[in-house]
Amino acid sequence: MASDHTRSAILAAAERLYADRGFGDVTLRDIVAEANVNLAAVNYHFGSKDELIAELFVTRSLATNRERLNELKAAEESGGGRASIEAIMHALVGPTLRGCLGPDREGSTAARFMIRASIESVPPIRRIKNREVDHLRKFVAAMRRSLPGRDDAELYWGLHFALAMSHHTIREKERLTKLSEGQCDLNDVNAIVDRVVTVSVMALTGGEPAKKAPARSMAPPYGRLTRQDL
Amino acid sequence: MASDHTRSAILAAAERLYADRGFGDVTLRDIVAEANVNLAAVNYHFGSKDELIAELFVTRSLATNRERLNELKAAEESGGGRASIEAIMHALVGPTLRGCLGPDREGSTAARFMIRASIESVPPIRRIKNREVDHLRKFVAAMRRSLPGRDDAELYWGLHFALAMSHHTIREKERLTKLSEGQCDLNDVNAIVDRVVTVSVMALTGGEPAKKAPARSMAPPYGRLTRQDL
DNA sequence: TTGCATTTCAAACACTTGTATGAAACTATC
DNA sequence: GATAGTTTCATACAAGTGTTTGAAATGCAA
Numbered sequence: 001m002a003s004d005h006t007r008s009a010i011l012a013a014a015e016r017l018y019a020d021r022g023f024g025d026v027t028l029r030d031i032v033a034e035a036n037v038n039l040a041a042v043n044y045h046f047g048s049k050d051e052l053i054a055e056l057f058v059t060r061s062l063a064t065n066r067e068r069l070n071e072l073k074a075a076e077e078s079g080g081g082r083a084s085i086e087a088i089m090h091a092l093v094g095p096t097l098r099g100c101l102g103p104d105r106e107g108s109t110a111a112r113f114m115i116r117a118s119i120e121s122v123p124p125i126r127r128i129k130n131r132e133v134d135h136l137r138k139f140v141a142a143m144r145r146s147l148p149g150r151d152d153a154e155l156y157w158g159l160h161f162a163l164a165m166s167h168h169t170i171r172e173k174e175r176l177t178k179l180s181e182g183q184c185d186l187n188d189v190n191a192i193v194d195r196v197v198t199v200s201v202m203a204l205t206g207g208e209p210a211k212k213a214p215a216r217s218m219a220p221p222y223g224r225l226t227r228q229d230l
Numbered sequence: 231m232a233s234d235h236t237r238s239a240i241l242a243a244a245e246r247l248y249a250d251r252g253f254g255d256v257t258l259r260d261i262v263a264e265a266n267v268n269l270a271a272v273n274y275h276f277g278s279k280d281e282l283i284a285e286l287f288v289t290r291s292l293a294t295n296r297e298r299l300n301e302l303k304a305a306e307e308s309g310g311g312r313a314s315i316e317a318i319m320h321a322l323v324g325p326t327l328r329g330c331l332g333p334d335r336e337g338s339t340a341a342r343f344m345i346r347a348s349i350e351s352v353p354p355i356r357r358i359k360n361r362e363v364d365h366l367r368k369f370v371a372a373m374r375r376s377l378p379g380r381d382d383a384e385l386y387w388g389l390h391f392a393l394a395m396s397h398h399t400i401r402e403k404e405r406l407t408k409l410s411e412g413q414c415d416l417n418d419v420n421a422i423v424d425r426v427v428t429v430s431v432m433a434l435t436g437g438e439p440a441k442k443a444p445a446r447s448m449a450p451p452y453g454r455l456t457r458q459d460l
Numbered sequence: 461t462t463g464c465a466t467t468t469c470a471a472a473c474a475c476t477t478g479t480a481t482g483a484a485a486c487t488a489t490c
Numbered sequence: 491g492a493t494a495g496t497t498t499c500a501t502a503c504a505a506g507t508g509t510t511t512g513a514a515a516t517g518c519a520a
Contacts, residue, residue, distance in 0.1 A: 006467080024353070028508065038469050043509060045467095121349055123254065133409050140409075156410035160402070161395050161429060168394030179363050179370075180386035199391060202436075203429040236497080258478065268499050273479060275497095 007045045009035040012109075015056050019112035023053070023122045050124040057125045060114050065135050067095035072142055085146045089200045092139050092159070093166040094193050100170040101189045118171050147204065158204035165196045237275045239265040242339075245286050249342035253283070253352045280354040287355045290344050295365050297325035302372055315376045319430045322369055322389070323396040324423050330400040331419045348401050377434065388434035395426045 013035035017026045046052040075087035143155045243265035247256045276282040305317035
């Protein structure tokens with residue numbers, strides 16, 4: 001087992017390069033050069049390039065999902081088993097938005113990597129994303145408890161739109177800044193979260209003002225993953 | 231000039247293959263095999279692979295943008311120079327959604343190609359998308375006329391969210407179907423357009439019901455483009 | 461130390477990719 | 491029908507890719 005030095009060096013270098021230059025532009029040779037390890041080390045430790053990418057993405061996804069569920073759980077507990085729809089939406093979009101737009105993380109490799117993953121959508125990542133359904137179902141369940149009697153389809157649409165606004169903001173933040181000539185402040189993450197939550201709640205309820213809900217978190221270091229982790 | 235047979239065969243074959251299998255999976259050799267032309271024909275007629283992709287995307291984009299502006303113009307004229315915000319949003323998201331989700335176009339190559347372009351985001355396409363700002367500004371201008379006195383940033387956010395919901399629905403339609411186990415009907419395009427318009431308008435105005443606005447169109451055939459067309 | 465498993469390394473492999481070349485085939489004009 | 495311009499074609503090129511190999515180095519237990 002040794003010290004895992006090589007393994008972690010590869011992960012760190014790969015995440016940094018992918019974050020900076022995108023998946024299409026970075027080769028294994030770039031990665032091993034950055035990590036100061038041998039080319040064969042990638043295949044030795046990860047099996048293949050795709051599995052390396054998958055591990056990077058799974059690690060970061062798990063962290064986000066964990067944050068989401070923690071925030072959801074906290075909201076449900078403090079609400080006696082039933083969270084407000086605002087709090088649920090906040091738990092859904094908050095972690096992702098904070099992770100990718102947050103000021104403290106502006107230079108964060110993890111954040112920029114996740115943005116890349118969202119923009120470029122390379123095969124191994126797409127495969128993983130397709131397994132995220134189970135995770136989202138937990139939010140649908142919470143929404144059902146929060147808005148009983150509502151048609152399920154409406155809940156799905158609300159969830160879908162919330163993710164739409166959240167992901168599109170991350171993905172197109174540069175373009176929105178350019179289009180608005182800086183008038184849309186992409187640095188005030190809390191304001192963005194509130195905005196997305198407000199619109200999502202309106203989409204679900206047909207138009208009441210939204211409240212607020214707190215939350216915070218940190219990016220975890222890499223650990224070893226078992227396959228099929230997500 | 232001859233008959234352009236080879237040129238159009240390449241365009242058609244390329245669009246079909248890209249639509250079916252994505253940009254990452256399709257090589258020039260695949261394309262020329264499908265088109266029954268020689269490998270060198272691509273570089274002869276288009277200069278490079280990227281320029282071929284760009285031409286495909288520009289053609290389809292121009293068509294959509296034209297539809298959007300037509301619908302916007304019609305709405306403004308029938309409103310005496312000032313269209314309702316519902317009509318503006320409808321003009322913005324209607325053509326794209328109809329183009330990519332429409333039932334008559336379900337099997338349409340053009341539609342599937344545009345979905346791919348939205349999902350995979352390959353460099354030549356990204357370059358083109360970055361020039362779309364001018365086009366969107368026309369919608370911002372219309373929105374400003376429709377909602378005078380409103381902060382510009384609010385208008386940009388509203389436009390941004392409208393595009394977010396529209397694009398995300400196209401991009402993730404399979405996932406939404408799967409997540410909702412078919413309860414969200416992705417075949418009823420008009421209902422989807424109305425839904426997106428309604429939420430967009432709520433995002434902009436803070437919650438009034440939305441009206442409707444008509445529109446329709448067809449996919450144009452390919453013509454020769456001058457460079458820098460979009 | 462000896463022996464065994466893990467890890468590193470340089471080198472090569474096998475393959476695919478987009479692009480370039482130069483001759484051949486074709487087309488239209490005189 | 492000869493000529494010039496355009497288009498097609500088979501083929502080769504050059505470069506880059508992820509992956510494999512087998513030996514060398516290293517770490518660890520007895």
